[in-house]
Amino acid sequence: MKKSLVTIAILGCLAYLTGCSESHADAPAQQVQAFKQPIDVAAVKEYPVQTWFTYTSRLEAMEFVQLKPRVSGNIAQVNFEEGQQINKGDVLFTLDERPFMVKVAELKAQLASAKAQLSQAKNDLKRADRLLASKSISQEEVEHRRSLLAQHKANVQATKAKLDAAELDLAYSKVKAPINGVVSRAELTKGNTVQAGVSLLTHLVSDDYVYAYFDINERTWHQQFNQLKGDKTTQVVMQMLGEQGFNHGGVIDFVDNRIDIETGTLRVRALFRATDQLKPGAFARIRVAADDVKQHVLVPEKAIGTDLKNRFVLVTDEQNVLQYRPVTLGDRYGQMRAITQGLQAGDKIAVNGPARVGPGMPVAPQLVEIEPEHASLVMTKQAVKALLVAKRGE
Template sequence: MKKSLVTIAILGCLAYLTGCSESHAEAPQAQQTKVFKQPIDVASVKAYPVQAWFTYTSRLEAVEFVQLRPRVSGNIAKVNFEEGQQVNQGDVLFTLDQRPFMVRVAELEALLANSHAQLLQAKNDVKRASRLLASKSISEEEVEHRHSLLAQQQANVQATKAKLEAAKLDLAYSEVKAPISGIVSRAELTKGNTVQAGVSLLTHLVSDDYVYAYFDINERTWHQHFSQLKGDKQTNVVMQMLGEQGFNHAGVVDFVDNRIDTDTGTLRVRALFKADEQLKPGSFARIRVAANEIQKQVLVPEKAIGTDLKNRFVLVTDEHDVLQYRLVKLGERYGKMRAITHGLEPGDKIAVNGPARVGPGMPVAPQLVEIEPDNAALVMSEQAAKTLLLAKRGE
């Protein structure tokens, strides 16, 4: 009886231990079925036609720049403009004391009247001499002398006329006028100051319709990417000013130099931009110009790219929705998008927000989204050039 009870007890213990081992074996399986998958945004990458961009630095220059100096000497009687205002060609900016010039004009007008009277007398003397010579009442020498006096009086009249014209010019130059339309600077000399012709600086003027931006392309880049570039206003460029986030100003190339500088190995190129209040001569600017050829490249958001020491990578999803590490090589930046020259193919699915919250080997719950380039130019269009040309022609 005792043996049977012991046997029953042993069998019960074995059954209990077997049940515990089975429950512990099933626990990992249950945990595996409940693994959490991080929901993330993924996108299928696409290839777009793009052009390689090159960036150069420049300083803006006015199309026309004038250092205004007087053409006659005198005292400034009046300053006729407000500093920094818009002026038109022909506006009187400075007026010199005109009284000395008016006196000189009046004096020469009187001298001219006297010269005309003497000329008339000389003509009458020649006529009388001709009649007297016919009756042998005067010698030929006297006739020749009177003809000589007539010629002298004619020359005297011409000389006085020339002096009078010069005096009238000086009187006109006593009003210093704007030779171009544009923005006038401050007055360097004010009322009461004496100025010297061709020496004294009165003010500066700059044209305000267009501005130039010069930049230098090195010889190798020129032959590789810009061999077709001409100054015919058909090649578009964009410009960024200091403090701006994007390249918001559109212009055209209107000049390419005729020789490469042997000292620097560069070619001087000029871009033309329509001016506004932001584009002031002397401003620092960055110029971007697109290369000749158009290529298709994969574009991804800049935020999708991670950095691993010196490497750049993106996270791609495989067929099991697990993130994989993928090395990539970067190309040009286009707004918020970056070109990938190696490492991705169209159709690959990437984590749009990069390795911010996820990492390689992590299972995810992908949420498919669309990514498209923003307003940044991928390929230079001709519309900006046409707009600028029409504005220049006044159409």
């Protein structure tokens, strides 16, 4: 009887110890499962992209005029408001016309006198010809009168030319706008004396289109843009100082005919429709896309880490464990970066990179979507056409 009780007691102790050991063995696995780091994970995708090149420029008006008088005189009137929209032919400054009118009147009188002298010379020559027929006058006298007639003809022509010049000066006393555009402030105002071709009156700029010149280095030209022509078929986008995106669309309308041997660059010009934001002289950044379109995986910049040798991303495997994956970077597109080697479409990466996690760490993935926003991946004619139409307000 005692042996049976002892045996039962021993078996009970063994069962208790076995249960304790099993519960302690399951605890680490449960703790590991409980403390998996939750992170955002996204399946990467491929996109068609082009290589973009960015250049700096200063905007220039298509037409720029430093308005100077063509005659000297005193300013009698300023006929515009500063910053006003003006049309070609508008009178901007009026000079005192009286000296020019006096000169015109004087030359008209001289022309009338010259014409009267010419008429008299013609009559004298006719009379001399009749007298010569009856031998009442010498041949020498006839030739003299013929010479006087030629002199009076020349005098009439010279006086006419002086009168034309005086009338032209009178017309130039009204200083007109040679182009359509916007006028600057008046550098000289009423009462000032101006000198022909010297005194600066104001500035005019055209306001329909603006130019942006930039220089492409010779190596890039031959590798990426050797088919580029100034035929308005190549699109570009532009960013103004202080803007976040490249929101202005334009076209290449000029490629220089030679490479500058001193700088090793080729001058190129882009044409943009002018708006209130696009002022001549403004700083701008021009982006031009290479002709070739390629497929590349795009990932957020923040997903990329750096160690001593490589750029890398963290990829989740089938067990939801992060794995180190070295990658080769391509161009940047907004907040996204092209990956040329190391990733394939469908690979799942840690969106926020190695900020809080590292290789070999088990994680609790939370699937999210990543899409390139506000970034130009491929330049299309339709996109640029839409931008240009928007600028026209059509």
